[in-house]
Amino acid sequence: MSENVNIEIEMLRTFASLVELRSFTLVASVTGRSQSAVSQQLKRLEEMLGQQLLRRSARGVKLTEQGRILHEYAVETINRNDRIFRDFRSALGLGPSLRLGLDEHVLSREVGVLAHFGKASLAAGSMSVTQASTEELLRAFSGGQLDVVIGVATGSVAGAVDLCRVPLSWVASPRFRIAPHAVIPLVAPMGSHPLRNAAVKALDQAKQPWELRYVANSATALQAGIVGGHGIGLLPSAMLDERLVAPPDLTHLPSPGALHAFALMQRGAGFEGLVEEVRSHLLDLFMVEA
Numbered sequence: 001m002s003e004n005v006n007i008e009i010e011m012l013r014t015f016a017s018l019v020e021l022r023s024f025t026l027v028a029s030v031t032g033r034s035q036s037a038v039s040q041q042l043k044r045l046e047e048m049l050g051q052q053l054l055r056r057s058a059r060g061v062k063l064t065e066q067g068r069i070l071h072e073y074a075v076e077t078i079n080r081n082d083r084i085f086r087d088f089r090s091a092l093g094l095g096p097s098l099r100l101g102l103d104e105h106v107l108s109r110e111v112g113v114l115a116h117f118g119k120a121s122l123a124a125g126s127m128s129v130t131q132a133s134t135e136e137l138l139r140a141f142s143g144g145q146l147d148v149v150i151g152v153a154t155g156s157v158a159g160a161v162d163l164c165r166v167p168l169s170w171v172a173s174p175r176f177r178i179a180p181h182a183v184i185p186l187v188a189p190m191g192s193h194p195l196r197n198a199a200v201k202a203l204d205q206a207k208q209p210w211e212l213r214y215v216a217n218s219a220t221a222l223q224a225g226i227v228g229g230h231g232i233g234l235l236p237s238a239m240l241d242e243r244l245v246a247p248p249d250l251t252h253l254p255s256p257g258a259l260h261a262f263a264l265m266q267r268g269a270g271f272e273g274l275v276e277e278v279r280s281h282l283l284d285l286f287m288v289e290a
Helices: 009-021 024-031 035-049 065-091 110-119 134-142 194-205 219-227 272-286
Strands: 054-057 060-063 098-103 127-132 148-153 161-171 184-189 210-216 233-236 258-265
Touching (some): 009 054, 009 060, 184 194, 184 233, 194 233
Parallel strands (some): 184 210
Antiparallel strands (some): 054 060, 161 233, 161 258
């Protein structure tokens, strides 16, 4: 009789993450491991099963046929493992362990949201936090690597809980000046982020010429680019202060609308009450209506 071999659940989690995120770099970021550790886990899994599971290419990773079969088993096994853990912790009266994903630009108030989660009803539980773009967090959520995602969008998101709508404002450094009819220098997040999409949509609709002058890879970098006078950008109206003001030379710019803050949660995991607390916290923090 052949010897039984146990596959570690973390190896399956890493494999599932690679399938969902299609990037060793992103998986390393989400799981808190080095890229070499992620590669080593995949190599060990392939050696144990005697099959190539993923093929690497310049466009990311692609499943082999055997990899596709394993992915179905992996998702089923991970979900069953996590359900057992949650059910038994609940039976013991312990708080849930929470894997939280926060858009790093989430209303530009990550610290306030995190502080609230720190005070929330997670007694006897634990929490890990991943900050990335909403797009990356949604992929991690669909792969089962996150329990709750707090993200932002320019409209409602299917299956999500709407938390609040936060009005946006054009902002610039107090010393920023631009000549009439000049091309607007834009400071925006990297990639397809709601703040960038909202800015481009408003400017294009007004037929206002613009060009990207500063592309930010984080919320801090976005604010630094605006404060540094590289151009104008979009931020929640509540962020206006002595360093970030409405650009006086550009009062003709169209209204950029509002951001929708939303929450996605794994159903049945017991986080519904927590999300409602966050909604209340955000409403108070930004003094807006739901």
